[in-house]
Amino acid sequence: MFTRTASARYVGLGKDGKGWVPTQSGVLKDQPYSFTTRFGEEPGTNPEELVAAAHAACFTMALSFALAREGLEEGTLETTARVKLEKDGEGFKVSRSDLALEAMLPGIDPARFAELAEEAKANCPISKLFNAEMTLEHRLAD
Numbered sequence: 001m002f003t004r005t006a007s008a009r010y011v012g013l014g015k016d017g018k019g020w021v022p023t024q025s026g027v028l029k030d031q032p033y034s035f036t037t038r039f040g041e042e043p044g045t046n047p048e049e050l051v052a053a054a055h056a057a058c059f060t061m062a063l064s065f066a067l068a069r070e071g072l073e074e075g076t077l078e079t080t081a082r083v084k085l086e087k088d089g090e091g092f093k094v095s096r097s098d099l100a101l102e103a104m105l106p107g108i109d110p111a112r113f114a115e116l117a118e119e120a121k122a123n124c125p126i127s128k129l130f131n132a133e134m135t136l137e138h139r140l141a142d
Contacts, residue, residue, distance in 0.1 A: 006022065019034055051083050082100070084096045
């Protein structure tokens with residue numbers, strides 16, 4: 001159906017290397033990444049941050065469409081994804097993605113909201129991509 005692309009370039013090796021990530025759309029244009037943007041505080045991005053952004057966006061859009069199918073016409077959804085990188089033998093792995101959702105949805109039954117949120121978590125394409133534990137916290141604001 002669709003193929004989207006991003007690329008990565010890394011000059012130098014290991015901790016001394018520096019990388020850049022551009023995306024097909026141009027929204028990221030040679031965004032820097034390196035050991036220190038991943039494990040330190042240097043400005044730039046890192047793979048886990050990009051995965052977290054993708055998961056939050058995908059889940060939120062999936063839930064938005066599910067809510068529209070339910071007949072809702074207005075509301076606000078804000079999701080934060082926390083992607084955990086941890087040691088795995090000699091390397092690392094992304095072990096989980098924890099979603100936290102704040103929603104303002106006038107007139108929805110809280111039980112139905114929770115059901116739709118869980119379905120979106122399980123079925124958004126980025127969730128299906130992960131081979132990691134995922135959690136979802138959600139709060140329906142007044």
